[in-house]
Amino acid sequence: MSIKLTIMEQMEQIAREHGKILAPLKEDLVLADCGLDSLGFAVLVARLEDRLGVDPFSSAEEAVFPVTLGEFVKVYEHGRR
Amino acid sequence: MADVDAASLRAIVARHGPAVSFLDRDAALCMRELACGTSLGGCVPALAGRSVLLATASQLTSALALIELQGLARRIVILPPDADPTHLAAVIAAAGVDAAVIDEGTPAHRAFDGLALVACSPLIAPLIDALPPSVPTEWMMLTSGTTGVPKMVRHDLGTLRSALVAPSPADGADVWGTFYDIRRYGGLQIYPRAVCGGASLVLSSAGEAIADHLARLAAHGVTHLSGTPSQWRRALMMVPAIEAIAPRYVRLSGEIADQAVLDSLRAAFADAIIGHAYASTEAGVAFDVNDGLAGFPADYVGVVRNGVAMKIVDGTLRIRSSGAAKAYVGGEPLVDDAGFVDTGDMVEWYGERFHFAGRRGGIINVGGLKVHPEEIEAVINRHPSVRMSLVQGRQNPVTGSIVVADVVLKGEGLIAEKSPHQIALKDDILKLCRETLPRHKVPAAISFVPALKVAATGKLVRRQ
Numbered sequence: 001m002s003i004k005l006t007i008m009e010q011m012e013q014i015a016r017e018h019g020k021i022l023a024p025l026k027e028d029l030v031l032a033d034c035g036l037d038s039l040g041f042a043v044l045v046a047r048l049e050d051r052l053g054v055d056p057f058s059s060a061e062e063a064v065f066p067v068t069l070g071e072f073v074k075v076y077e078h079g080r081r
Numbered sequence: 082m083a084d085v086d087a088a089s090l091r092a093i094v095a096r097h098g099p100a101v102s103f104l105d106r107d108a109a110l111c112m113r114e115l116a117c118g119t120s121l122g123g124c125v126p127a128l129a130g131r132s133v134l135l136a137t138a139s140q141l142t143s144a145l146a147l148i149e150l151q152g153l154a155r156r157i158v159i160l161p162p163d164a165d166p167t168h169l170a171a172v173i174a175a176a177g178v179d180a181a182v183i184d185e186g187t188p189a190h191r192a193f194d195g196l197a198l199v200a201c202s203p204l205i206a207p208l209i210d211a212l213p214p215s216v217p218t219e220w221m222m223l224t225s226g227t228t229g230v231p232k233m234v235r236h237d238l239g240t241l242r243s244a245l246v247a248p249s250p251a252d253g254a255d256v257w258g259t260f261y262d263i264r265r266y267g268g269l270q271i272y273p274r275a276v277c278g279g280a281s282l283v284l285s286s287a288g289e290a291i292a293d294h295l296a297r298l299a300a301h302g303v304t305h306l307s308g309t310p311s312q313w314r315r316a317l318m319m320v321p322a323i324e325a326i327a328p329r330y331v332r333l334s335g336e337i338a339d340q341a342v343l344d345s346l347r348a349a350f351a352d353a354i355i356g357h358a359y360a361s362t363e364a365g366v367a368f369d370v371n372d373g374l375a376g377f378p379a380d381y382v383g384v385v386r387n388g389v390a391m392k393i394v395d396g397t398l399r400i401r402s403s404g405a406a407k408a409y410v411g412g413e414p415l416v417d418d419a420g421f422v423d424t425g426d427m428v429e430w431y432g433e434r435f436h437f438a439g440r441r442g443g444i445i446n447v448g449g450l451k452v453h454p455e456e457i458e459a460v461i462n463r464h465p466s467v468r469m470s471l472v473q474g475r476q477n478p479v480t481g482s483i484v485v486a487d488v489v490l491k492g493e494g495l496i497a498e499k500s501p502h503q504i505a506l507k508d509d510i511l512k513l514c515r516e517t518l519p520r521h522k523v524p525a526a527i528s529f530v531p532a533l534k535v536a537a538t539g540k541l542v543r544r545q
């Protein structure tokens with residue numbers, strides 16, 4: 001499964017678990033408006049670390065702040081290289 | 082009990098029947114042989130009035146030497162089996178040690194230079210020398226700190242004997258066992274009671290597998306058995322060895338006894354008294370709970386029961402007890418102005434009971450919300466497929482930390498990674514957590530592991 005699909009699947013899963021309604025997942029979706037709160041994102045990063053083997057936010061030398069879903073996916077795609 | 086700290090254990094074991102013994106893998110020794118025998122060669126007078134480091138490798142020789150040193154030495158400094166040798170010199174200096182009891186397994190160490198060294202042997206020889214008059218003896222125990230030089234706390238036979246308010250052994254017929262080492266506080270709650278009460282004591286040998294230890298406990302017909310909840314959970318996995326023992330009294334201490342482990346023990350030992358005790362090296366034993374329920378009745382707090390008073394300050398249990406240690410060595414105060422020891426254990430009050438939430442120092446901070454790992458473990462352990470679990474914080478860029486869990490399943494073997502059964506089981510455990518816990522306490526990830534590390538203290542190893 002691609003990194004992008006893994007991320008989207010996990011976002012949907014966490015939204016279900018946390019009883020949140022997720023906005024349609026598009027490249028330009030602003031993360032702050034996606035429907036997950038900070039705890040939801042914390043769980044997402046932890047789950048992705050288990051599935052993709054990397055937490056690009058904690059391991060990056062420079063702080064990265066993705067704004068959109070597309071940027072978030074790119075951070076992971078870079079992290080895996 | 083004014084004179085108990087000078088009591089002679091020799092005089093007590095002299096009255097025991099011939100069946101009352103210390104039993105390890107290699108030897109069975111009748112306690113009353115020490116009434117007019119010695120395990121210390123011709124060196125008994127040389128230890129009179131000394132501050133003696135008990136540094137034997139085996140539990141059996143320690144068990145023998147303690148009988149001889151009580152009332153003879155001014156002070157016994159009890160070295161736990163896994164003591165860090167780099168701290169030996171500091172311990173010796175702090176406790177004014179001038180002699181050491183060793184056995185053939187004790188490794189040589191520079192810190193022993195200048196001490197009177199006495200070898201202890203399980204071969205009992207006739208005691209030729211006249212014994213000097215009994216003196217009060219301090220029992221110094223090392224606390225199980227994780228880093229730095231261990232602290233020493235001072236007990237005596239009186240505070241240690243007061244440590245068990247549980248069923249009393251009948252002379253000769255009872256066989257006590259413990260998963261603890263008797264050189265730790267958990268084991269030292271058992272040792273004086275067995276020796277003074279006339280019960281045999283089954284000791285584990287160095288490096289002995291749990292299943293082999295259980296087989297010996299079964300062979301000797303153990304009637305009273307104690308350990309930490311983690312040690313009991315591990316023992317419950319030892320099928321069929323666990324099925325061969327039938328203790329009348331099962332005791333848990335040293336960690337939080339959750340409802341799941343109490344229920345598992347009830348299922349395994351239908352007729353036994355199953356009690357969990359609250360005890361710490363510093364505070365002594367505060368109480369025993371024998372009703373099979375986790376936590377303790379709320380009316381234990383605010384009254385004096387069995388010489389123990391308890392209060393809750395800032396959510397933390399404080400205890401004042403006649404069984405408390407006398408002091409830290411080095412003069413550091415052990416108690417507050419009213420004589421209470423701060424246990425560092427946090428409790429929560431719901432219904433008619435207090436429940437242990439966890440250690441004050443073990444709190445995980447999830448986005449500013451405090452989480453006790455023990456509370457989540459208790460929920461996971463309630464799942465019918467789970468034997469034990471460890472909840473820890475994992476670093477997280479969003480909330481600082483997030484909760485993750487390692488889980489050991491009941492039964493044998495691991496389930497295949499990513500199999501439908503494994504995914505369904507994880508989902509089911511998470512469902513239980515979601516139904517019971519607020520969102521920030523639900524583990525973000527669950528890993529199934531074959532075993533969890535249990536320290537020599539019998540407690541689950543938690544990352545610091």
